[in-house]
Amino acid sequence: MMAAMAVTGNASSVHGEGRAARQLAEEAREQVARAVGVIPPRVVFTSGGSEANNLALKGAPVGRLIVSAVEHPSVLEAARASGKPVDLLPVDGQGVADLAVLERLLAAGPRALVSLMRANNETGVIQPLAGAVRLAQAHGALVHSDAVQGLGKIPVNFGLLGVDLMTLSAHKLGGPVGAGALIVRDGVALAPLVHGGGQELRRRAGTENLMALAGFGAVAQARLPDAAALRGQLEAGLDGAMILGGAAPRLPNTLCFAHPGMNAETLLMAFDLEGIAVSSGSACSSGKVAKSHVLAAMGVAPEISTAAIRVSLGWDTTEDHITRFIAAWRNILRRHKARAAA
Known part of the structure; x- marks a missing residue:
């Protein structure tokens, strides 16, 4: 360029x-x-x-x-x-x-x-x-x-x-x-x-x-690295989360997950504070956090769809990035449980 x-x-x-x-x-x-x-x-x-x-x-x-x-x-x-x-x-x-x-x-x-x-x-x-x-x-x-x-x-x-x-x-x-x-x-x-x-x-x-x-x-001209193993590692570390569409064939780099009782907007900010960029719904619409038409069409319950986060692994994502994401998720989840118990 x-x-x-x-x-x-x-x-x-x-x-x-x-x-x-x-x-x-x-x-x-x-x-x-x-x-x-x-x-x-x-x-x-x-x-x-x-x-x-x-x-x-x-x-x-x-x-x-x-x-x-x-x-x-x-x-x-x-x-x-x-x-x-x-x-x-x-x-x-x-x-x-x-x-x-x-x-x-x-x-x-x-x-x-x-x-x-x-x-x-x-x-x-x-x-x-x-x-x-x-x-x-x-x-x-x-x-x-x-x-x-x-x-x-x-x-x-x-x-x-x-x-x-x-x-x-x-x-x-x-x-x-x-x-x-x-x-x-x-x-x-x-x-x-x-x-x-x-x-x-x-x-x-x-x-x-x-x-x-x-x-x-x-x-x-370049094929991206196969990220399926990294995605699997990330999913395995998402304690308590639901993988939406997880039983269907999926792209090797993309997953959508939710945790009941959490809020997508709050999750976006929490991950952002950890230096991790994720989206809720279409990335083209992520300036606003709105109900996902995709999850609605799938029949996902509102309390799940409003907590759903989209994660995409990039062309340069490494295992260290996955480890960092899982650590951030566990910190967020621990804080969420502490607030719920208070």
Whole structure:
């Protein structure tokens, strides 16, 4: 990204500086394409996952939308704002989409777009995307998957997943914020959200953010370390806590836990005082501590959902970090019990 700062041309210009900028953007496109097993023209760069989700749901050539109840807010709110009829796909108590309901929804109405995430951002629960794709194809529907959480942590190959549209973002890999992409299957015609230029094969206008794209391309080449063992160690040290979605397949780096009688906002502050950054609900909404729509869709009782904390292990998390987290948790739990007994 620092090297890209020296490239000052507009990638749409034909002079030498412009051609240098274009080369940088196309190298990043090729790197992202390679990471998910597609050819570069299938990659539409965006400002992040939220824009890519909006482009998919609002721009897809379908008459209605079927969206899982545990999607990221940028999917749920884009669906509501699309002007298309929207059906919510329920999940079970572990947060896994109900494919029997999906089959019924697909059979009732015009051509649909199904939006089912690769893995949940709050619980880490991996969704049965292959089954959803089979059902959708049998009914002539398109499938979009928000794979922001999965890239670099579990296999995310566009062709093997069989989806028609897929959302990616750089910052969940340790890359820059403000860089994302929508992968578009050949033959899927999208109505653009942003007009005014011919960039991205006329699918998304705007002068490219070369520094962010360079960072996206660089980080897309690296697979993150498998954090499953560290996550297991952390879970084993969470005395008295409930792991939400713990019986379903999950991302190796993500867990959501709660302790009855505790309050999420209080926990956030307590961990912050220990130098540990955690979230409650979606990290994009963590400026406010509100009821999680994901846990509500799972049927989690209010006294549990209001105590739920999301923990994500980063690309550089170590065993020492886990030990420190467990020690902090035990201190917090001891204080909580002392107050309750007083």
